[in-house]
Amino acid sequence: MSEQLEDDIIICRCEDIKLSEIRQSIADGNLSTEEIKRSCRCGMGPCQGRTCMPLVAQELAKATGKPLAEISLPTFRQPVAAISLGALAGGERHE
Amino acid sequence: MNDTADVVVIGGGIVGCATAYNLARLGAGKVVLLERDYLASGATGRCGAGMRMQWGTETNCLLSRESTRMLEQLPELLDVDIDIELKQGGYLLLAYTEKMAAQFKKNLQLQNSLGIPSRWVTPAEAKEIVPHLNTAGLLGATFCAKDGHCNPFKATAAYAKAAERHGVEIRTNSEVTGIEAECCRITGVKTRWGTISTPRVVVAAGGYSKQLGRMVGVELPIYPERHEILVTEPVEPMQDSMVMSFHHNLYCQQSPHGSFIMGIGHPDEPESFNTESSWQFLGEMARRLIEILPPLAGLNVVRQWAGLYDMSPDRQPILGPAGDVEGFHVAAGFSGHGFMIAPITGQIVAEKLLGLKTALPVELLDAGRFARGDLFVEPSVV
Numbered sequence: 001m002s003e004q005l006e007d008d009i010i011i012c013r014c015e016d017i018k019l020s021e022i023r024q025s026i027a028d029g030n031l032s033t034e035e036i037k038r039s040c041r042c043g044m045g046p047c048q049g050r051t052c053m054p055l056v057a058q059e060l061a062k063a064t065g066k067p068l069a070e071i072s073l074p075t076f077r078q079p080v081a082a083i084s085l086g087a088l089a090g091g092e093r094h095e
Numbered sequence: 096m097n098d099t100a101d102v103v104v105i106g107g108g109i110v111g112c113a114t115a116y117n118l119a120r121l122g123a124g125k126v127v128l129l130e131r132d133y134l135a136s137g138a139t140g141r142c143g144a145g146m147r148m149q150w151g152t153e154t155n156c157l158l159s160r161e162s163t164r165m166l167e168q169l170p171e172l173l174d175v176d177i178d179i180e181l182k183q184g185g186y187l188l189l190a191y192t193e194k195m196a197a198q199f200k201k202n203l204q205l206q207n208s209l210g211i212p213s214r215w216v217t218p219a220e221a222k223e224i225v226p227h228l229n230t231a232g233l234l235g236a237t238f239c240a241k242d243g244h245c246n247p248f249k250a251t252a253a254y255a256k257a258a259e260r261h262g263v264e265i266r267t268n269s270e271v272t273g274i275e276a277e278c279c280r281i282t283g284v285k286t287r288w289g290t291i292s293t294p295r296v297v298v299a300a301g302g303y304s305k306q307l308g309r310m311v312g313v314e315l316p317i318y319p320e321r322h323e324i325l326v327t328e329p330v331e332p333m334q335d336s337m338v339m340s341f342h343h344n345l346y347c348q349q350s351p352h353g354s355f356i357m358g359i360g361h362p363d364e365p366e367s368f369n370t371e372s373s374w375q376f377l378g379e380m381a382r383r384l385i386e387i388l389p390p391l392a393g394l395n396v397v398r399q400w401a402g403l404y405d406m407s408p409d410r411q412p413i414l415g416p417a418g419d420v421e422g423f424h425v426a427a428g429f430s431g432h433g434f435m436i437a438p439i440t441g442q443i444v445a446e447k448l449l450g451l452k453t454a455l456p457v458e459l460l461d462a463g464r465f466a467r468g469d470l471f472v473e474p475s476v477v
Contacts, residue, residue, distance in 0.1 A: 035133050038140060038248045041352070046328055046397050077398045078372050082328060086392030088381035 014045020113441025141402025329353030
């Protein structure tokens with residue numbers, strides 16, 4: 001694949017982050033998934049990085065020469081699926 | 096390896112980065128910044144991303160006023176090409192009791208006397224500023240249009256980049272395991288990578304500052320306290336202003352990205368290093384928020400997290416030398432509002448360390464005030 005095409009690949013669908021932006025973030029010195037996430041919002045959307053973070057980890061492994069197993073993924077935070085404030089406010093009363 | 100520095104800054108949050116930048120800029124010599132994890136991984140990166148000038152003590156007003164002026168032009172000031180996502184949509188502070196209204200009006204007098212453009216607004220005017228605000232029971236509010244939002248990661252990165260350009264060596268993944276002193280003066284800082292010989296350290300480690308002080312026998316009255324926070328999915332811009340209620344103990348703002356960031360303070364939160372999220376927070380946050388801003392009930396929460404406030408007894412920071420050990424300096428105890436006052440704080444701490452005249456008269460924030468009993472407790476903290 002040509003480099004131009006590759007750069008345009010969407011890595012994070014929720015926040016619309018392209019592969020070129022991930023590579024730029026790594027070039028800027030962000031050498032962990034946690035730092036890349038905070039630098040460009042990759043993985044901060046509703047899916048919480050389920051799609052993009054393994055791809056980001058691959059890019060990091062390539063860039064740093066580390067085995068993929070040594071690249072840790074960011075903390076997965078609650079809630080597991082997006083939930084409305086209204087549902088949360090009423091939750092206990094509807095048990 | 097002969098590892099030496101003229102000053103070692105401990106802590107890679109915005110305060111540490113701003114201090115290191117100013118030290119290098121003002122000619123402190125070789126400055127090394129040590130960060131346990133990665134930059135902005137502690138309180139800075141976990142904060143609510145707000146900045147306001149509406150405070151109840153003169154020092155907090157001055158620190159935030161100067162810092163706001165600096166944040167308004169930070170990329171130019173630091174000569175870096177980083178957008179810090181500054182949005183000055185204002186802060187609306189809600190008053191629900193006569194006592195609170197009286198305190199707010201007193202605060203306004205103080206703020207206005209220092210040139211801070213805050214004002215009293217009626218419930219009807221508050222509703223013009225935030226149309227979806229439920230004004231039931233509201234006596235009024237104070238509003239400052241120059242308050243707002245700023246991205247903590249980007250602002251920290253801007254300071255780090257500027258610091259490195261001035262020769263600061265930033266070492267991440269470098270937890271401090273010891274501080275060494277001989278005959279009451281600092282001699283070095285230990286990490287698992289080795290010891291750095293240095294005559295001076297600046298502790299900017301937030302809630303961990305007390306532990307670092309104890310390494311050289313300096314007792315800092317700073318303790319960590321968990322505060323929880325959540326963020327929603329992004330939606331179209333609908334709320335320019337931060338909404339803050341000390342009565343409900345909550346704050347809520349829409350970031351330029353479109354997501355809503357909100358948090359509550361818990362009066363019974365114990366001292367601890369706990370940064371776990373709780374399910375209790377979600378329910379409490381949602382119930383209190385919907386009472387004030389009902390239409391937000393339809394927003395989906397995508398993530399929650401927690402961070403540590405570095406609380407001090409009067410909810411104001413400790414800046415400058417502390418204890419009897421020469422070369423030991425502190426920039427901590429920010430009590431939940433360190434991010435927004437970091438720009439001028441970093442400058443003052445550097446000026447104090449170098450024996451220069453400080454940009455603001457902040458003698459009140461010295462470490463000795465607790466022993467003297469000179470406390471001016473900040474009343475306006477969530």
